[in-house]
Amino acid sequence: MAIQRPKGTADLLPDDSLKWQYVEETAKIILGDYQFHEIRTPIFESYDLFSRGVGETSDIVSKEMYDFYDKGKRHMSLRPEGTAPVVRAYVENKLFGPEYAKPYKVYYMGPMFRYERPQGGRMRQFHQLGVEVFGSTNPAVDVESMSLAMDLFKELGLEHLTLVINSLGDSASRIAYREALIAYLEPHFNELSEDSQIRLHKNPLRVLDSKNKKDQEIVQQAPSILDYLSEDSQKHLEQVKEMLDALNIPYTVDSNMVRGLDYYNHTIFEIMSDAPGFGAITTICAGGRYDGLVEELGGPETPGFGFALGLERLMLTLEAEKIDIPNLHELDVYVVGIGEETNVEALKLVQAIRSAGFSAERDYFDRKAKAQFKTAAKLKAKVVLTLGEEELKNGQVNFKVMKNGKESTVSLKEAYQDFEKLFNLKTADMTAFNEFFNKED
Ligand code: ATP
Ligand code: MG
Secondary structure, eight states: OOOOOOOOOOOOOHHHHHHHHHHHHHHHHHHHTTTEOOOOOSSSEEEEHHHHHHHHSSSSHOOOOOOEEOTOOOEEEEESSSSHHHHHHHHHHTTHHHHHSEEEEEEEEEEOOOOOOOOOTSSSSEEEEEEEEEEEOHHHHHHHHHHHHHHHHHHOOOEEEEEEEEEEEHHHHHHHHHHHHHHGGGGGGGGOHHHHHHHHHOOGGGGOOOOOOOHHHHHHTSGGGGGOHHHHHHHHHHHHHHHHHHHHOOEOTTTOOOOSSSTTEEEEEEEEEEOOTOOOOOEEEEEETTTTTTHHHSSSSEEEEEEEEEEEHHHHHHHHTTOOOOTTOOOEEEEEEEEEEGGHHHHHHHHHHHHTOOOOOOOOOOOOOOHHHHHHHHHTTEEEEOOOOOOOOOOHEEEEETTTTOOOEEEHHHHHHHHHHHHHHSOOOOOOHHHHEEEEE
């Protein structure tokens, strides 16, 4: 039996990767507008980075790590998320130093690995685009980061999106809330799911996040974290809301929303799609503030804010909203060569066209003209150049503009000398020009 790809992974074939490239290029432009610069960290890291950074009791660390011992018996893990590695790099490279801009802003894009049960939009190797901002507690940082994600979605044409925010408060708020939540949940202990029973004392906030129906019923009546926020936390949340309003970004507050990673405080948010044809509402982007994480990982006390956006889920959302993605790699020219004797000239021609900065493809099988034209149409070539015995003898080539069917004969010399000029001249849309002059008459 032939070997198959591992469960929960995907082969991105060229038709898909064209779409991915479009999304990535669009994202890079927006990230540039916001002055985020790219950071690339290793695909694997010390296991301890995640157990300390993401939290021992999180699903990611307790169940989903792709960890292994290397030949030097070091405990390593394929990265399950991007924030802990970026924080490690921030500390290790002393990016808090005076020579670096503040706040320090980076983004990453790449594969993450989690040992999960694969299903729609849930994979073992998936991809995230994430941003991190270090060094500012200003709620404007929270709001601009959310706005960046919304801008990207809007630019891609997505419409069915909901922004949900919440506050997890500072550590004093959370300790008070934790106690109240445990006190509320304890009498319901026997009705809780097994997972939630375990979480009740280890990490009670995660019970709020349970996907179990009965758990969800119980937490409906649970105390709200919003009633336990310290004055500072309340003020931070109010400012975030005010700024979202100022930018006319619609949002809802869900006091039962928590995040799967343990490092968050103050603002957290999720962006979900409720596109028809997508089934249940799905989170595409999630993040929040993590003011204690840099210190936790050995750096100086530094506030932080970040989010991660699941690219597979984003692609599914684009599909659900039936958004056409433009092809960034359209074919400019297809060279049809009729007869074996045109082989060398066809070679010279495609190479000259490529050197002039256009994309070119040709036939390699000495096929009939009709078959070659069919291929040109399939590849959506803008122009087809045809070389036959006759053209070759006269040093000419037939130039056909596919969108309007216009054909003309041009000299090969002209094509070799300045292909760009020739291409622009022949493909320029004359309709608007003609209409203008006809009206003047
Ligand atoms: P979930 O509740 O769906 O498990 P999470 O809280 O584990 O999500 P995060 O760690 O916040 O997710 O990751 C941010 C985003 O990355 C998610 O909103 C989602 O779009 C994407 N993502 C997370 N896990 C996976 C996965 N296994 N496969 C594909 N995308 C994923
Ligand atoms: Mg998860």
